[in-house]
Amino acid sequence: MPVEQLKYSTTHEWVALDGDTATVGITDFAVHLLSDLVFAELPPSGKIITKGQPFGEVESVKAVSDLYAPLSGVIIEFNERLTEHRAADGTPVAAQLDLLTSSPFDAGWLVKVRIANPAEMDTLMNRQQYLAHCQSSE
Amino acid sequence: MSYLFNTPDEQQLMLDRIGVNSLDVLLDQIPKELQLQRPLQLPLPLTEIELEQQLRRLASQNFGAGNRRCFMGGGAYDHYIPSVVDEITSRGEFYTAYTPYQAEASQGTLQAFFEFQSMIAELTGMDVANSSLYEGGSGVAEAVLMAIRCTGRSGRVVILGSVNPQYTETLNTYLTNKSTEIVVAPTLDGTLDPEQLAQLVNEQTACVVVQQPNVFGCLEDVEALEKLTHQAGALLIVSFDPLSIGILKRPGDWGADIAVAEGQSLGTPLQFGGPFLGILSCRQQFVRKMPGRLIGQTVDREGKRCFFLNLQAREQHIRRAGAMSNICTNQGLMALRATVYLSLLGPMGLKEVAELSCRKAHYAADRLSQVPSCELAYQKPFFKEFVLKYEKGAETAIQRAAKANIDIGPALNCLPGLDWITDSDRDQCLLIAVTESRTKAEIDQLAEALAN
Numbered sequence: 001m002p003v004e005q006l007k008y009s010t011t012h013e014w015v016a017l018d019g020d021t022a023t024v025g026i027t028d029f030a031v032h033l034l035s036d037l038v039f040a041e042l043p044p045s046g047k048i049i050t051k052g053q054p055f056g057e058v059e060s061v062k063a064v065s066d067l068y069a070p071l072s073g074v075i076i077e078f079n080e081r082l083t084e085h086r087a088a089d090g091t092p093v094a095a096q097l098d099l100l101t102s103s104p105f106d107a108g109w110l111v112k113v114r115i116a117n118p119a120e121m122d123t124l125m126n127r128q129q130y131l132a133h134c135q136s137s138e
Numbered sequence: 139m140s141y142l143f144n145t146p147d148e149q150q151l152m153l154d155r156i157g158v159n160s161l162d163v164l165l166d167q168i169p170k171e172l173q174l175q176r177p178l179q180l181p182l183p184l185t186e187i188e189l190e191q192q193l194r195r196l197a198s199q200n201f202g203a204g205n206r207r208c209f210m211g212g213g214a215y216d217h218y219i220p221s222v223v224d225e226i227t228s229r230g231e232f233y234t235a236y237t238p239y240q241a242e243a244s245q246g247t248l249q250a251f252f253e254f255q256s257m258i259a260e261l262t263g264m265d266v267a268n269s270s271l272y273e274g275g276s277g278v279a280e281a282v283l284m285a286i287r288c289t290g291r292s293g294r295v296v297i298l299g300s301v302n303p304q305y306t307e308t309l310n311t312y313l314t315n316k317s318t319e320i321v322v323a324p325t326l327d328g329t330l331d332p333e334q335l336a337q338l339v340n341e342q343t344a345c346v347v348v349q350q351p352n353v354f355g356c357l358e359d360v361e362a363l364e365k366l367t368h369q370a371g372a373l374l375i376v377s378f379d380p381l382s383i384g385i386l387k388r389p390g391d392w393g394a395d396i397a398v399a400e401g402q403s404l405g406t407p408l409q410f411g412g413p414f415l416g417i418l419s420c421r422q423q424f425v426r427k428m429p430g431r432l433i434g435q436t437v438d439r440e441g442k443r444c445f446f447l448n449l450q451a452r453e454q455h456i457r458r459a460g461a462m463s464n465i466c467t468n469q470g471l472m473a474l475r476a477t478v479y480l481s482l483l484g485p486m487g488l489k490e491v492a493e494l495s496c497r498k499a500h501y502a503a504d505r506l507s508q509v510p511s512c513e514l515a516y517q518k519p520f521f522k523e524f525v526l527k528y529e530k531g532a533e534t535a536i537q538r539a540a541k542a543n544i545d546i547g548p549a550l551n552c553l554p555g556l557d558w559i560t561d562s563d564r565d566q567c568l569l570i571a572v573t574e575s576r577t578k579a580e581i582d583q584l585a586e587a588l589a590n
């Protein structure tokens with residue numbers, strides 16, 4: 001989904017809504033602030049998340065930061081490529097955290113959520129509002 | 139400790155440097171009525187000869203493991219400390235209680251802790267160890283908090299009644315403001331019947347805490363306890379005696395997820411209750427949930443081996459309120475002593491210390507069993523410590539031994555939270571520990587003292 005059509009939270013998460021499934025990631029602005037990411041901890045499917053509450057963590061060389069849920073709902077999938085995992089044939093695959101830097105709005109997505117309350121979408125910002133928010137927080 | 143001068147000249151120098159005229163001006167901010175308006179009532183100064191004599195006189199009134207025979211157990215033991223331990227650890231470059239604040243500037247200290255971690259990982263059979271905690275009790279408590287983080291379960295923690303009750307007390311303190319229920323599993327025969335554990339673990343249980351050998355010296359059926367713990371999806375925390383590893387299985391071999399220990403027996407003397415040494419190690423998958431300082435090895439820009447603080451972004455000095463724990467340091471000097479002690483002993487030395495302690499303890503148990511008013515409280519395999527039941531009461535036993543310059547105990551009624559043991563048993567039972575430092579003659583003397 002083009003960045004113009006995404007919705008944004010003040011805590012720098014983006015949301016792409018498709019039916020009742022929201023794909024959530026963090027913005028290029030957030031990735032730039034965090035710098036040198038080394039580890040991501042993402043919630044397993046089935047986990048219930050609540051808007052405004054931490055649902056995971058990203059760790060950089062200098063700091064560990066919480067990821068805040070932009071919407072409430074149930075996790076249906078997390079981006080396995082961002083975590084150490086095993087391929088179908090059982091070989092271990094290292095986490096590809098560079099996806100967050102190279103493709104924060106696409107391949108670097110974090111989780112997919114079945115949303116509980118569509119009205120919460122209205123509390124999020126559009127692209128223009130978000131860019132203004134970033135400017136004011138710089 | 140070096141002598142720090144504090145003459146009037148130096149006081150004036152310091153005052154001048156900070157731009158204050160006098161001590162009175164410096165203390166101005168303390169209200170007059172709170173200030174002492176007269177000199178302290180101290181004895182007159184002594185000459186060096188007088189002072190040394192007086193200090194020697196005072197020091198000679200001290201009694202301890204150095205001038206008596208120590209058979210005391212309960213978590214701190216009189217193991218022999220080779221002179222090399224003091225020689226190396228008293229070097230000025232090493233002599234600090236903490237990880238330095240400018241950690242990477244002190245490569246020697248970091249290397250020592252890296253060696254410590256490597257040896258502890260080998261000793262426990264676990265993947266990774268931190269550079270130490272305060273003592274065994276905080277080790278247990280931090281391991282439990284860690285298990286709650288790892289499992290996402292905070293409903294219940296099961297701890298065996300045979301874990302050192304002081305550790306359980308520390309755990310209670312750590313969990314005071316949490317809703318987590320601490321379930322103590324009574325160990326009526328000296329160890330826990332694994333079937334009892336099955337009744338206590340549920341899907342909300344974060345972990346089961348087992349001590350091996352336990353506080354009564356007995357060996358638990360860790361194999362069976364491990365199966366039940368993991369079947370319930372809980373983590374297994376094993377509190378172990380580092381020197382027992384000379385002859386017993388390692389916590390990692392039992393399937394422990396987190397292994398903790400009191401490390402006092404690794405080169406730290408008995409000294410009025412502390413400072414001691416907390417050991418904590420775990421499996422690789424839990425490393426990011428581990429509290430405390432963790433030293434890593436890397437290369438500098440010239441490709442030379444060097445050491446650094448690793449995975450610290452989760453700790454308090456960086457993450458503040460969101461930190462893994464409130465531990466900001468390690469027990470540096472004691473960890474260093476353990477490092478020197480372990481490298482001096484090596485695997486063979488460790489085995490010899492363990493075998494000697496074990497054999498002497500079994501001789502003592504046999505010998506004391508022949509004394510009319512003595513019997514062993516539990517008929518279970520043990521390592522170097524056992525519970526002695528004395529017909530005339532544990533206090534009487536302690537006093538009789540004391541008259542022969544022998545220290546035994548503590549009595550079970552001195553340990554907190556053992557209310558599932560009957561009053562009469564607690565009054566009659568006490569701990570006896572036998573290290574490699576004890577001799578056959580000393581054990582015979584103890585038996586004679588208790589026979590009278």
